[in-house]
Amino acid sequence: MSSLVPMRESVSFAIVGTGGAGAITAGSILLEAAGRAGWYGLLNRSVGPQIRGGEAAALVRLATSPAVCMSKEFDILVAIDWKNADRFIADMPVSADGVVVADPASGAVPKALSENDTTIHNCALKELAANIPGGRENMISVGLVAGLIGLSLESLMAVVTDKLSNKGNAVVAAGRDCIRTGMAQAAEYEQSYTLKPSPIPDEKRWLITGNEAVGMGAVRGGVRFAAAYPITPATEVLEWLAPSLASIGGALVQAEDELSSINMIIGASFGGRPSITATSGPGLALMMESLGLAAAAEVPIVVVDVMRAGPSTGIATKSEQSDLNIAVYGFHGDAPHVVVAPLSVADCLFTTQWAVHIAEALQTPVIVLSDQSLGQARVLIERPADVAFFANRKTWQPVEDEVYTRYALTAGGVSPMAIPGVKGGQYTADGLTHTVRGTPSSKQSDQKEQMDKRRDKIDAFNFGDHWGLTDGEGDTVILTWGSMSGPASEAQNSLKSEGINVRLVALRQISPFPIDAVEKALEGATQVLVIEQNHTGQFYRHVRSYMDLPGEVHQFHREGPNLIGPEEIAAQIRALISDRKTS
Amino acid sequence: MNAPQFKAKDYKSNVDPIWCPGCGDFHVLMSITKALVELGRAPEDIAVVSGIGCSSRIPAYTNCYGFHGVHGRSLALSAGLKVARPDLTVLVMSGDGDGFSIGGNHFLHACRRNVDMTYVVMDNRVYGMTKGQPSPTTEPDWDSALSPGGTGLSPFHPLVIALASGANFVAREFSGNIKATTKTLVEAVNHPGFSFVEILSPCVTFRPDEKEWKNTVHSASVEETDDPGRAARRIMTDDGMNTGILYRGHRKPYKAQVSDELGDIAPLETAFEV
Numbered sequence: 001m002s003s004l005v006p007m008r009e010s011v012s013f014a015i016v017g018t019g020g021a022g023a024i025t026a027g028s029i030l031l032e033a034a035g036r037a038g039w040y041g042l043l044n045r046s047v048g049p050q051i052r053g054g055e056a057a058a059l060v061r062l063a064t065s066p067a068v069c070m071s072k073e074f075d076i077l078v079a080i081d082w083k084n085a086d087r088f089i090a091d092m093p094v095s096a097d098g099v100v101v102a103d104p105a106s107g108a109v110p111k112a113l114s115e116n117d118t119t120i121h122n123c124a125l126k127e128l129a130a131n132i133p134g135g136r137e138n139m140i141s142v143g144l145v146a147g148l149i150g151l152s153l154e155s156l157m158a159v160v161t162d163k164l165s166n167k168g169n170a171v172v173a174a175g176r177d178c179i180r181t182g183m184a185q186a187a188e189y190e191q192s193y194t195l196k197p198s199p200i201p202d203e204k205r206w207l208i209t210g211n212e213a214v215g216m217g218a219v220r221g222g223v224r225f226a227a228a229y230p231i232t233p234a235t236e237v238l239e240w241l242a243p244s245l246a247s248i249g250g251a252l253v254q255a256e257d258e259l260s261s262i263n264m265i266i267g268a269s270f271g272g273r274p275s276i277t278a279t280s281g282p283g284l285a286l287m288m289e290s291l292g293l294a295a296a297a298e299v300p301i302v303v304v305d306v307m308r309a310g311p312s313t314g315i316a317t318k319s320e321q322s323d324l325n326i327a328v329y330g331f332h333g334d335a336p337h338v339v340v341a342p343l344s345v346a347d348c349l350f351t352t353q354w355a356v357h358i359a360e361a362l363q364t365p366v367i368v369l370s371d372q373s374l375g376q377a378r379v380l381i382e383r384p385a386d387v388a389f390f391a392n393r394k395t396w397q398p399v400e401d402e403v404y405t406r407y408a409l410t411a412g413g414v415s416p417m418a419i420p421g422v423k424g425g426q427y428t429a430d431g432l433t434h435t436v437r438g439t440p441s442s443k444q445s446d447q448k449e450q451m452d453k454r455r456d457k458i459d460a461f462n463f464g465d466h467w468g469l470t471d472g473e474g475d476t477v478i479l480t481w482g483s484m485s486g487p488a489s490e491a492q493n494s495l496k497s498e499g500i501n502v503r504l505v506a507l508r509q510i511s512p513f514p515i516d517a518v519e520k521a522l523e524g525a526t527q528v529l530v531i532e533q534n535h536t537g538q539f540y541r542h543v544r545s546y547m548d549l550p551g552e553v554h555q556f557h558r559e560g561p562n563l564i565g566p567e568e569i570a571a572q573i574r575a576l577i578s579d580r581k582t583s
Numbered sequence: 584m585n586a587p588q589f590k591a592k593d594y595k596s597n598v599d600p601i602w603c604p605g606c607g608d609f610h611v612l613m614s615i616t617k618a619l620v621e622l623g624r625a626p627e628d629i630a631v632v633s634g635i636g637c638s639s640r641i642p643a644y645t646n647c648y649g650f651h652g653v654h655g656r657s658l659a660l661s662a663g664l665k666v667a668r669p670d671l672t673v674l675v676m677s678g679d680g681d682g683f684s685i686g687g688n689h690f691l692h693a694c695r696r697n698v699d700m701t702y703v704v705m706d707n708r709v710y711g712m713t714k715g716q717p718s719p720t721t722e723p724d725w726d727s728a729l730s731p732g733g734t735g736l737s738p739f740h741p742l743v744i745a746l747a748s749g750a751n752f753v754a755r756e757f758s759g760n761i762k763a764t765t766k767t768l769v770e771a772v773n774h775p776g777f778s779f780v781e782i783l784s785p786c787v788t789f790r791p792d793e794k795e796w797k798n799t800v801h802s803a804s805v806e807e808t809d810d811p812g813r814a815a816r817r818i819m820t821d822d823g824m825n826t827g828i829l830y831r832g833h834r835k836p837y838k839a840q841v842s843d844e845l846g847d848i849a850p851l852e853t854a855f856e857v
Binding site for chain 1 (some may be wrong): 598625626627628630631632640642643646647648649650651652653655656658659660661662663664665666667668670671688689691692696839840841842843844845846847848850851852855856857
C-alpha cells in the first residue's frame with residue numbers, strides 16, 4: 001500500500017449481506033473499536049422489511065470529529081454476499097477512488113458498481129472463513145475494513161473479547177484469526193484510507209443509538225414508568241427502558257395496543273410518577289384522543305414519536321419528518337401542548353430530558369419528534385453533559401382549612417396537583433370541561449377560563465435558549481428542524497471550505513413556535529432555504545403560519561426513504577447563490 | 584369487629600349525579616360507599632377510574648381520587664396507576680358499552696394481566712348517555728332507531744369471556760341488592776389480582792323492561808369454585824340472572840411495580856461507555 005496518501009479526517013464504509021450474515025455485527029464491532037481508538041463515528045442500518053433473509057447493511061462513517069450524518073458516497077464496500085443487492089445497492093454508491101471487496105463465489109458485482117471506475121477486489125471470503133475453525137465471513141470483513149482504514153488489531157480484540165468471551169475462548173480465537181486474515185488481505189491492496197490517529201480521550205466515549213439516548217434522557221429527567229407497544233422504528237426505546245427502569249425501581253408495562261399504552265402513562269402520571277411512551281406515526285395517530293385527555297385533565301406525559309415514512313404503514317424501516325402536522329395539529333378541540341424535536345442522535349438525550357422537564361413543569365403532554373435516521377443510528381459521542389432538568393411537578397400539600405381546587409386559576413396558569421394518597425387533595429381528573437374544582441360543567445365561563453389557563457401556562461413558560469441553534473454568519477440561511485440539522489450543518493461546513501458562508505437556523509422547539517427567537521435568528525437574511533424530509537413541506541407551512549420569512553424564500557423537501565444529504569443541500573445553496581449573481 | 588373508622592358520607596362527594604330517577608347506578612354508588620366503609624381505607628388512598636357513559640360518571644360522586652377518562656380506556660389508565668402506585672386501592676368503573684364494546688380489547692388483556700384491582704361493570708344492556716342504542720350485551724331483537732328491528736347479533740357474555748381471559752375473581756350482582764353487592768365488592772377488592780364484578784343495573788329510561796330484574800334475579804344456588812371450566816359451564820347454562828361470587832382463582836397478580844425508593848442511574852450510564 002502507498003504511504004504517500006495523506007491521512008484522512010473521515011472515512012465511510014458499508015458492509016452488506018443477507019440479513020443474518022452478520023453485516024450489522026461487523027459494522028458494530030468496527031464502530032466500537034474505533035471509539036476505543038479515539039475516533040468518532042456513526043452507524044446506520046439499512047434493513048429490509050424481512051426479519052431474516054432480507055438485505056442488511058451496516059453503513060459506517062468514522063471521523064476525527066463528531067460525525068452527524070452519513071456521507072453520500074462510500075470509500076469502501078465489502079459484500080459478504082450480493083443477495084437482494086438490487087434492492088439497496090443504488091442507495092450506497094462507492095466513490096470513484098473507492099474500493100469494492102467481494103467474493104466471486106457470491107456472484108457478479110452488481111452493475112451499479114461495476115459500471116463505473118471503482119476498483120473491485122476479489123476476495124474469497126467464504127474459503128478464507130472455511131479455513132479457520134469457527135471462522136465467519138463477517139469477521140474477515142472486519143479485518144478487511146480495519147486494514148484499509150488503519151484500525152489496530154488491539155482495539156478490535158478488546159471489543160471482540162468483550163462481546164464473545166462468554167461464548168468461549170475458541171470463539172474469541174476464531175474471531176482474532178479471521179480479523180488477522182482480513183487485515184493480511186487488505187495489506188495486499190494498493191488502496192488505503194487511513195484515518196488520522198486521534199488521542200485517546202480522558203473520559204470514555206459513549207456508544208449509543210438515538211433510541212437509547214431517548215431512554216437515557218427520560219431516566220435522567222426522572223421518568224420511572226413507561227408503557228410500551230412495539231412498533232418499528234421506536235421499539236428499541238422501549239426495549240432499552242424495560243430492563244433499565246426495572247433496575248432503578250421503575251417499571252415498564254407492555255400494553256395491548258397504543259390506545260392502552262397512552263392511557264397507562266396517563267394513569268401512572270396521575271399517580272405522581274413521571275411517565276413516557278414511545279411509538280411511531282401509526283401509534284401516535286391512535287393516541288390522539290387520549291393526548292387530548294392529558295391536555296384537558298392537565299396530566300404531564302411525554303410521547304416520543306420515532307417518525308417513519310408514512311402515511312399508513314408506509315415504509316416502516318425508513319425515515320421521514322412527516323408527523324409534524326399530526327403532532328402539532330392532530331388534537332381535536334383546542335388543546336395546547338408542546339412539540340420538540342432532537343437535532344442529532346446525541347441530542348435525543350437532551351431533548352427528551354427537556355421534554356420530561358417541560359411536561360412536568362406545565363402538567364401537559366409533550367411530543368418528541370425523533371425519527372428513524374436518529375433513532376436507529378449508533379454513534380460515538382462524548383458523554384452527554386449533565387443538565388439540571390429534572391421532573392419537578394408543582395404538587396399540592398394540605399393547608400389547614402383550605403379546600404383544594406385542582407384547576408385553580410393561577411398567575412402562571414399552572415395549578416398545584418394533588419397526588420393520590422395526600423389527604424384532602426381528592427379530586428376527579430376529567431376530560432369533560434370542568435370548573436376550578438374539577439366538577440363537570442358546560443358553562444361558557446368555565447370553558448373559557450380553563451382554556452385560557454391551559455393556553456397561558458404554555459405562553460408564560462420560559463423555554464430558555466433551547467428553542468434551537470443558530471450557527472454561522474451570512475445572509476443566506478438554511479432553516480430546518482430536528483434530524484435535518486445534521487446534514488444541514490455538514491453542508492454548511494463544506495460550503496465554508498469553498499468560501500461560501502451560510503447561516504444555519506435549526507429548530508428544536510416546534511410548538512409553541514418560538515417566533516421571537518426565529519425572527520432574531522433570521523435578521524438580515526436575504527435568502528432562506530427551508531429544508532425538511534417530507535412530501536408537502538409541513539415545517540415550512542407551520543413556520544409561515546406564524547411569521548413571514550425575510551428575503552427570497554425557497555423550499556427543498558422530499559419524502560423518504562432517500563435521506564436528504566449534505567451534498568444535496570450544498571448544491572441547492574450553490575444554485576441559489578449563482579442564480580442571484582446572474583439575475 | 585372494630586367500629587369503622589370512616590362513614591359512608593366520608594366517601595361521597597357533594598356533586599349531584601346526572602342519572603335519571605330510578606337508575607340502578609344510584610344503588611351501585613351506595614354499595615360502593617358501603618363497601619369502602621367496610622374496607623376501612625382512607626378516601627385519599629382509593630382511586631376510582633372510569634371511561635365514558637352514564638356509569639362512568641361515578642368517580643366525581645365519590646370523595647376518593649378519581650379519573651374520568653376517555654371512552655373505553657379505563658382499564659388501561661387504571662393499570663398504569665396501580666403499577667405506578669401499588670399502595671393505592673384501585674376501583675375501575677364502567678358500563679357495558681364502555682367496557683365491552685369500545686373497551687373490549689382492554690377487557691381481555693386486563694383479565695390476562697391480572698393487575699391487583701377491581702373492575703365493576705354496570706350492565707344495563709343499552710347506551711343510555713346517547714339515548715338508547717344497543718350495546719354488546721343487548722338482546723338481538725331489541726328495537727332501536729340505530730338498529731331497527733334489532734341488531735340480530737349474539738350478546739357478549741362478559742363473565743365467560745373474563746374466565747377465558749384469566750380473570751382471578753368473577754361475580755355477578757344486581758344493583759338493587761345492596762347488601763349482597765356490598766359484600767361481593769369487599770371480597771373482590773380483598774382478592775389479589777384482577778377481580779371482575781358485573782352488576783346488573785337497570786336503565787329505567789331506555790329499558791323500562793329492566794324494572795322486572797328485581798323479580799328475576801336470584802342468588803346462585805351453588806358454591807363458588809376455583810375451577811374456571813366448571814364456573815364457565817355454570818355461567819353458560821344459567822339464565823343470566825344468577826348472582827353471587829361465581830369464580831375465585833389463585834393466579835399470582837401482575838408483579839411489576841414502581842418502587843418509592845429509586846435506584847442509582849449511574850450503572851445505566853456506564854453501560855454506554857466504550
